[in-house]
Amino acid sequence: MDRIRIVGGNELNGIIPISGAKNAALPLMIASLLTSDTLTLENVPHLADVELLMRILGNHGVDVAVNGRRERQEDSYARTIHFTCRTIVDTTASYELVSKMRASFWVIGPLLAREGHCRVSLPGGCAIGTRPVDLFIDGLTALGASMEIDAGYINARAPAGGLIGARYTFPKVSVGATHVMMMAATLARGTTVIGNAAREPEVVDLANCLNAMGAKISGAGTATITIEGVTSLSGARHRVLPDRIETGTYAMAVAMAGGDVVLENTDVALLETAVETLRRAGAEIFSTNNGMRIRRNGAGIKPVDIVTDPFPGFPTDLQAQFMALMTRSSGVSHVTETIFENRFMHVQELARLGARISLSGQTAKIEGVERLRGAPVMATDLRASVSLVIAGLAAEGETTVSRVYHLDRGFERLEEKLTRCGAIVERISE
Numbered sequence: 001m002d003r004i005r006i007v008g009g010n011e012l013n014g015i016i017p018i019s020g021a022k023n024a025a026l027p028l029m030i031a032s033l034l035t036s037d038t039l040t041l042e043n044v045p046h047l048a049d050v051e052l053l054m055r056i057l058g059n060h061g062v063d064v065a066v067n068g069r070r071e072r073q074e075d076s077y078a079r080t081i082h083f084t085c086r087t088i089v090d091t092t093a094s095y096e097l098v099s100k101m102r103a104s105f106w107v108i109g110p111l112l113a114r115e116g117h118c119r120v121s122l123p124g125g126c127a128i129g130t131r132p133v134d135l136f137i138d139g140l141t142a143l144g145a146s147m148e149i150d151a152g153y154i155n156a157r158a159p160a161g162g163l164i165g166a167r168y169t170f171p172k173v174s175v176g177a178t179h180v181m182m183m184a185a186t187l188a189r190g191t192t193v194i195g196n197a198a199r200e201p202e203v204v205d206l207a208n209c210l211n212a213m214g215a216k217i218s219g220a221g222t223a224t225i226t227i228e229g230v231t232s233l234s235g236a237r238h239r240v241l242p243d244r245i246e247t248g249t250y251a252m253a254v255a256m257a258g259g260d261v262v263l264e265n266t267d268v269a270l271l272e273t274a275v276e277t278l279r280r281a282g283a284e285i286f287s288t289n290n291g292m293r294i295r296r297n298g299a300g301i302k303p304v305d306i307v308t309d310p311f312p313g314f315p316t317d318l319q320a321q322f323m324a325l326m327t328r329s330s331g332v333s334h335v336t337e338t339i340f341e342n343r344f345m346h347v348q349e350l351a352r353l354g355a356r357i358s359l360s361g362q363t364a365k366i367e368g369v370e371r372l373r374g375a376p377v378m379a380t381d382l383r384a385s386v387s388l389v390i391a392g393l394a395a396e397g398e399t400t401v402s403r404v405y406h407l408d409r410g411f412e413r414l415e416e417k418l419t420r421c422g423a424i425v426e427r428i429s430e
């Protein structure tokens, strides 16, 4: 199993190209199930989750063709991929596959809308919380579907003439359930109005792509999304938006290690709350033509309290990274996680490096320390794993992060991107 070895102490200086967003690419790929034409996605990141979803979609009948040509070879492996689902050959999404990646459960929306029925395994357990699917069930039920749980699977069936547009307000904000409702409603009869919808940029990206495919969606990016159903969707060409979580992660790495880095192919507007928080912590951040520049020279890291929240709040997917940064702050900070009930697995690993963190319910209290010392640590989930890399960059000596497969789900060529900016980070394959 691969490990990442980091020798801390170097500043980061240079340019880091930001990849396409994993959390946009996944629902966009799933949208290809809604049409028999080709959906072409540009700027698709090369990640374990993307590769797995390609296999899963292949089982449903999606033909996947990857362009051999790389865009801007030196900087990015962004790929252009064509997805064509002439016919859906299997409406079952098996436990073996869905349990490996939660987002693959989202095929339930397009399969139900296009075929009128499907059988989809309940998603697997995940280290960050229980992550139920009640909102998906209630939302699709509101569109007229019957949803039955049977032997670990959901059997979903649309009414005879297909799904029917409806008004439905989510009792809680869910990114995944918003994606699924939006996709399902594109092919429903009549108009659907989703209340308390997720406002994440990835929801807007999916809506833009669906509209390019002929859907009639308005309001994405606000809490109320309106979808007028159409009888069919066509193909389209769409560029996956930049990964705001990867952007924020490298910004935090620079804030932690010091230095001056330009993050290319991204947009400050995608992560304003996180940028504002980093500024309060002492980082200087400027918007550039095609991304942002971040630097921290000399001055220390100031303690800042954060509370995670749905967009536009501070993203839960940057919580672990921010906590890593706060371990070196000049005072006491608090990190409150409101989205997932078990997203503090990195705390005990950060403690191995000398961090002083205590937990009380959903709040972590971090007492900044003068120095961290390298140690062997274990990645427990995707964002927790990169928080350990960030801590390792500022720790004295050597840190090795095991279970790197978590990291490979969501960070494209992390070692290379950091090494090119002066860090000592290498993958050890055994």
Ligand SMILES: CC(=O)N[C@H]1[C@@H](OP(=O)(O)OP(=O)(O)OC[C@H]2O[C@@H](n3ccc(=O)[nH]c3=O)[C@H](O)[C@@H]2O)O[C@H](CO)[C@@H](O)[C@@H]1O
Residues within 6 Å of the ligand: 022, 023, 024, 026, 102, 103, 129, 130, 131, 132, 133, 134, 135, 136, 137, 172, 173, 174, 175, 176, 177, 310, 316, 317, 339, 340, 341
């Ligand atoms: C692939 C992808 O895009 N993943 C992101 C997506 O996950 P995901 O879409 O799974 O997260 P949700 O927004 O659905 O989850 C938010 C909260 O709602 C709860 N919930 C969700 C559905 C449901 O039916 N019932 C229910 O109670 C969840 O347990 C969680 O407490 O948004 C999360 C919140 O920004 C991010 O951390 C994930 O990186």
Ligand SMILES: C=C(OP(=O)(O)O)C(=O)O
Residues within 6 Å of the ligand: 023, 101, 102, 103, 126, 128, 317, 382, 383, 410
């Ligand atoms: C939690 C995440 O992903 P997923 O929803 O696929 O588990 C994440 O991207 O941080």
